[in-house]
Amino acid sequence: MMSERNIVQKKICMLGTFAVGKTSLVRRFVQSIYSDKYHTTVGVKIDKKLIDMDGTQKMMMMLWDVEGAEQAHELRKSYLRGASGYLLVADGTRKETLYRALEIQTRAQDALGLVPYVFLINKSDLVDEWTIDERELEALVEKGWHVIRTSAKSGVGVEEAFMALARKMMEMPK
Amino acid sequence: MMAEPRSQDVLEEGVHLDAASDDAEMAELRSLLLGPAEGQIAEIHERLTDPHRQLTEVSTVLPDAIAVRTRQDDELANALGPTVTTAIERSVRKNPQPLVDAIFPVIGPAIRRAISVALSGMVQSLNQSMAYSFSVQGLKWRIEAWRTGKPFAEVVMLHTLLFRVEQVFLIHRETGLLLQHVVAGSAAVQDADMVSGMLTAIQDFVHDSFNSPAEEQLETLEVGELTVWIEQGPLAILAAVIRGTAPQELRPVFQETLETIHLQFRTALQDFSGDASEFDGARPLLEDCLQTQVDQDKQAAAPNRFPRSLIVIASIILLALLVWGFFAWRDSRRWNAYVERVRREPGVVVTDAGTRDGKYFIDGLRDPLARDPQAFLAEANVDPKTVVTRFEPFQAMSPEFVLPRARRLLEPPPTVNLKFDNGVLEAEGFASLEWITEMRRTVRFVPGVTQFKDENLLAVDRIVNPSLLFELDKTEPAPGQEEKFKQLMADIERLQKLAESMNKNARLEITGHADGSGSEERNAELSRGRAEKIASELNARLPSKNNLTIVAAASKEKLRAELTEADRAANRSVTFKIILTDAR
Numbered sequence: 001m002m003s004e005r006n007i008v009q010k011k012i013c014m015l016g017t018f019a020v021g022k023t024s025l026v027r028r029f030v031q032s033i034y035s036d037k038y039h040t041t042v043g044v045k046i047d048k049k050l051i052d053m054d055g056t057q058k059m060m061m062m063l064w065d066v067e068g069a070e071q072a073h074e075l076r077k078s079y080l081r082g083a084s085g086y087l088l089v090a091d092g093t094r095k096e097t098l099y100r101a102l103e104i105q106t107r108a109q110d111a112l113g114l115v116p117y118v119f120l121i122n123k124s125d126l127v128d129e130w131t132i133d134e135r136e137l138e139a140l141v142e143k144g145w146h147v148i149r150t151s152a153k154s155g156v157g158v159e160e161a162f163m164a165l166a167r168k169m170m171e172m173p174k
Numbered sequence: 175m176m177a178e179p180r181s182q183d184v185l186e187e188g189v190h191l192d193a194a195s196d197d198a199e200m201a202e203l204r205s206l207l208l209g210p211a212e213g214q215i216a217e218i219h220e221r222l223t224d225p226h227r228q229l230t231e232v233s234t235v236l237p238d239a240i241a242v243r244t245r246q247d248d249e250l251a252n253a254l255g256p257t258v259t260t261a262i263e264r265s266v267r268k269n270p271q272p273l274v275d276a277i278f279p280v281i282g283p284a285i286r287r288a289i290s291v292a293l294s295g296m297v298q299s300l301n302q303s304m305a306y307s308f309s310v311q312g313l314k315w316r317i318e319a320w321r322t323g324k325p326f327a328e329v330v331m332l333h334t335l336l337f338r339v340e341q342v343f344l345i346h347r348e349t350g351l352l353l354q355h356v357v358a359g360s361a362a363v364q365d366a367d368m369v370s371g372m373l374t375a376i377q378d379f380v381h382d383s384f385n386s387p388a389e390e391q392l393e394t395l396e397v398g399e400l401t402v403w404i405e406q407g408p409l410a411i412l413a414a415v416i417r418g419t420a421p422q423e424l425r426p427v428f429q430e431t432l433e434t435i436h437l438q439f440r441t442a443l444q445d446f447s448g449d450a451s452e453f454d455g456a457r458p459l460l461e462d463c464l465q466t467q468v469d470q471d472k473q474a475a476a477p478n479r480f481p482r483s484l485i486v487i488a489s490i491i492l493l494a495l496l497v498w499g500f501f502a503w504r505d506s507r508r509w510n511a512y513v514e515r516v517r518r519e520p521g522v523v524v525t526d527a528g529t530r531d532g533k534y535f536i537d538g539l540r541d542p543l544a545r546d547p548q549a550f551l552a553e554a555n556v557d558p559k560t561v562v563t564r565f566e567p568f569q570a571m572s573p574e575f576v577l578p579r580a581r582r583l584l585e586p587p588p589t590v591n592l593k594f595d596n597g598v599l600e601a602e603g604f605a606s607l608e609w610i611t612e613m614r615r616t617v618r619f620v621p622g623v624t625q626f627k628d629e630n631l632l633a634v635d636r637i638v639n640p641s642l643l644f645e646l647d648k649t650e651p652a653p654g655q656e657e658k659f660k661q662l663m664a665d666i667e668r669l670q671k672l673a674e675s676m677n678k679n680a681r682l683e684i685t686g687h688a689d690g691s692g693s694e695e696r697n698a699e700l701s702r703g704r705a706e707k708i709a710s711e712l713n714a715r716l717p718s719k720n721n722l723t724i725v726a727a728a729s730k731e732k733l734r735a736e737l738t739e740a741d742r743a744a745n746r747s748v749t750f751k752i753i754l755t756d757a758r
Contacts, residue, residue, distance in 0.1 A: 008447065
């Protein structure tokens with residue numbers, strides 16, 4: 001298989017604690033050849049998505065959908081290795097997932113250094129049941145975080161989140 | 175270059191000093207101080223300022239310098255790369271001929287090699303397909319191909335294969351991203367990008383799960399017929415998917431390939447940012463890893479042994495078919511001829527004929543008087559064992575059957591001729607009155623007979639025993655016998671005519687008889703005398719004696735028991751025997 005010109009490949013990781021909807025988000029975004037049971041066996045499932053950046057530049061995203069870890073230190077560092085960016089996912093209806101996400105982000109940054117990431121607050125379709133304080137999110141945004149509210153169910157914000165990460169990665173110097 | 179202005183400064187300073195003080199003293203001092211070095215300085219000065227000299231000097235060290243640097247690292251190649259590329263581009267644009275001349279010796283062999291590689295692959299698959307096309311093995315594989323939907327050549331390949339490197343992945347170690355992927359021929363391929371990522375993930379998973387040391391990594395995965403060999407490099411991973419049993423000698427091939435790739439693409443691997451096209455140059459190296467080895471025995475055995483036995487078997491089958499076909503054709507012809515023969519046979523009606531349960535059969539009707547159709551089997555060369563015959567009896571109305579049937583039913587004596595024409599049965603000749611009476615009754619029941627004629631049938635009773643009486647002890651007929659004698663003559667004349675019409679000669683044997691009285695000697699005399707008397711009488715009085723012979727004989731036999739005088743009278747008589755012989 002010849003690599004086509006103007007295709008850049010990037011490894012990105014889906015990070016976040018259990019049941020925040022990482023896999024559902026990926027499923028919204030890609031077609032996969034591996035079944036979800038890889039999560040429980042190998043701990044990661046890999047999918048890909050070809051994104052057209054601006055007509056001439058394409059990006060092949062290799063999505064490493066990493067098994068949700070209860071504790072940040074359970075996160076397998078080897079799966080993070082070589083990632084050009086990551087999507088951090090929290091569940092808007094479960095406040096504790098936000099804190100877990102913050103811990104995971106710290107660990108990811110330890111492992112990867114300063115690579116682009118986007119913070120996804122999932123389940124925006126259940127906004128009535130949200131327990132996350134908007135002010136906490138605003139604080140993150142003020143720190144420079146890119147926060148996007150998504151719904152894997154309705155698809156709202158999903159494409160946007162992946163595109164945002166793709167653009168950030170393209171802007172990164174080598 | 176940096177050194178040059180500084181030495182210039184020093185010299186100028188010296189000149190300046192010289193001007194400010196006593197010239198002679200200074201000059202002396204200078205010559206004392208610098209003395210022999212003065213010439214050297216002048217030389218250095220010249221070396222540094224003369225560009226031509228510099229060129230000469232650099233040119234002496236340049237080849238060695240390049241060699242030294244190349245041994246250290248490949249920075250020089252990187253630095254020169256773009257310049258060389260540009261130079262070649264310009265040179266070609268200006269005048270392509272030198273380059274054409276330069277690559278001419280290599281381009282031919284390169285193309286030949288490429289073509290022969292492509293051809294040999296094709297020929298190999300073709301050979302195998304041909305070799306196995308008609309064998310029992312081949313048939314099995316054909317069924318398998320049909321069942322699995324794979325091309326036949328592919329199935330053959332899979333079975334004769336010792337091993338085949340089907341895919342080779344070059345994976346960036348850090349990111350698990352796919353750098354290059356090559357596939358052999360028609361091997362089935364999943365999405366290589368994802369496979370590449372997953373392979374990396376599984377490696378990490380195994381490595382992490384079993385806490386193996388960093389340098390120990392997953393080397394082999396085995397799934398049924400497939401083996402995945404993974405070669406680790408510091409920057410890249412080479413994973414080869416092998417079908418069959420790969421020999422260990424392949425390992426070094428993969429290792430060397432990976433090492434070469436590390437050498438050639440070190441910088442690109444280190445600085446990889448997702449552009450796999452930088453590794454297009456590694457494809458030929460990877461393609462060299464796509465090796466295949468088929469089972470030589472199986473392959474070699476097949477084309478030699480197989481077609482020969484195939485030809486023999488095919489010839490035998492063909493010959494058998496021909497022979498069988500010939501016999502089947504011959505038998506069929508014979509059978510048809512037989513059926514046709516039976517159809518032509520009078521008194522036989524064929525209602526159905528053909529083959530049933532591997533045997534011929536012929537059904538129909540047959541007049542019992544007709545010939546048995548089985549009799550024609552031998553004549554037609556048909557084996558009776560192969561034929562089932564079933565004929566129901568019936569009565570044929572055709573003339574040739576009415577007459578034999580009438581003969582069978584009427585049982586005419588040899589002196590009667592039966593003729594049948596157009597429904598009319600005609601009897602001619604002579605017979606006893608008893609038979610004639612019986613015949614007239616029976617003839618009505620003979621099928622096919624609509625009319626009966628017997629004008630020419632003569633009852634011979636009156637001739638056989640005309641009841642001519644004689645006087646006691648005399649050879650003269652008794653008085654009043656004239657009427658009977660005339661009747662006898664009329665009957666004999668009719669007999670003559672009938673015999674003539676039947677082309678026969680009649681012989682009348684007249685036997686005289688006597689009664690029981692008198693001596694035996696006298697009686698014999700009387701008997702002969704009476705017979706001769708009648709014979710001479712007839713000879714005298716019959717108008718024509720053509721075809722008629724009359725002889726006289728005596729008999730001791732009495733015609734009847736003599737219980738009364740009437741019996742005695744009846745015994746004094748003559749009787750006739752009629753003998754017909756064929757006329758000339």
